[in-house]
Amino acid sequence: MTTLTYAAALDTAMAEEMRRDPRVYTMATSPSAALLAEYGPMRVKRMPISEATMTGIAVGSAGCGYRPVVHWGSVTFAFMAFDQVVNQASKIRYMFGGQRDFPIVFRARYGNGTRSAAQHSQTGYALYAHLAGLKVVLPSGAADAKGLLKSAIRDNNPVVCFEPSRCDPLEEEALAGDEDTLVPIGVASVKRPGSDVTVVALGYMVYPALAAAEALAAEGTSVEVIDPRTLVPLDVETIRQSIRKTGRLIVVDESAPTCSMASEIIASVAEDWQCCRMLRAPMRRVCMPAVPVPFSPPLEDFVLPDQTRIASAVRDVLGYTNG
């Protein structure tokens, strides 16, 4: 059985899509050596550290029929290019009345949990999810990483692909099927079925959520773990269906809670009366406290959600008995 690391899966997706479509090209400040060797400097552009202009070049060339993939490195650096995303990439198709499509993929890593301190440890995806006109994907495993990045490259819209650094070394069975096997954008994945509590976990948080579910199973608690995989458009229906069954929701998001994806997911559930009627406990966010991520291991471990905090939140919501 073939297994692939998360990082290798992303590289494979890039190589396959560049092979498939000559309009796909990529820009990065540190491009992949393997891609550069296979496709040469015209299609694998080594760029100076000019995120704003790299991003604008993607917008301009996409409007001329190309399909650029911009590797921002970390999302931290992508903030240098925020104008080109907020004011250009996300709005340009709409402002110009749909005259052209802008098929662009932006790749952004984030380093929570890697002892990288505040600037390199912030998820950022909620900022991008907030902008009408962008799709946002957040794969947690190798198969989804490959399948979603391939879908993003084939999508005719700007898509931001968030890649948690902690997922890089994780191995998973490769995506079954041929080079045209994709993971669709906008479809959540039920990682573990359960009946007592729904835990929606984002990005790397899927792993401590699964570990908590495993530990709680020994206590007789059945936890359903859902990985949304795509943040925009969000697969609200899969989450709502789960809550109609369990009546309890916890969202695990290693971001500060204010205006977070966790808040958005809870709001989407709260707006559905069928879900509200089934709730047996308050919905709960397991997020970071609203502080920048600190460097020192005991400090960082204290602020990031982990298996213990997720399990404790599950026990907490099970403590409401009026359902």
Place this chain on the structure above:
Amino acid sequence: MYRQMVMIRHFDELALQLLETGQIHGVVHPYCGQEAIAVGVCANLRTTDRIVSNHRGHGHCIAKGADINRMMAELFGRRDGYCKGKGGSMHIADFEVGMLGANGIVGAGLPIAAGAAVAAQLEGSDSVAVGFFGDGATGEGPFHESLNISALMKLPVIWVCENNQFAAETPVAAGLAPDNVADLAAGYGMPGALIDGNDVLAVYAAAQDAVERARSGMGPSLLECKTWRRYNHAHRGAPPPDRRPVDLKAYWQARDPIPAFERYLQQRGFLTSDQMADVGLSIDQDLAEAVAFADASPYPNPEEALEDVFA
């Protein structure tokens, strides 16, 4: 070229009138006074060449061959406008003629123009891209990044700075360390030229050199065209007070590009004053038709606000 210059002048003066009478909404940044630049540059371009404009974009649209009926309909916010009423004055684009859009963010168009030049390189064509921007854009980081990257990658791009000497109300000298924008070209290893932006023939000749250079794979050039906008930076309803120095205004308005070109055309015997008057009349006729076209076009249905976000 003469006809286009007069068309731009009359189009924007009409737009200001329509703004005052409330027939068009929002804000207009009139291009009047700078016509020689868009026209002199674009006269060297083919339809397959691409330009990127800034907030003061009507002149660039007309010079690149956009349809004045659809431009006017966009100003009116109507369905037959270039952007189906979603863009307005500051966001007119016509990708079919290589006009990749006006842009409300100062300096943001330069990276996009660099992207059009990258596309030309990837195509293996001899198409070029032109990035038009004002003197105010030189304060933005992406201006410097774009110059650097274009030189590094030898992009087929012509950077055209329309230096109208005031970034809104801030004089150039208060915002830029070197005396001239063109001085920056040397630092990025590309040719720079300082041109009288009110002399359409001078602009044409300088742009011709730069375009040839770009087409033959020799990389970017920076043209600084010194000019003057006749009206305020931005107009919304009644015109705001003009705070630019009166003597400077008088000096530059005496150097208006259209009368200057008219004197040249007359002296050389290319056009008589009667013929020039006829050009003006025929343009006004076309503009009256554009207004009629715009006015006859329906407003979009409110629900159309929800369309065109995604492909």
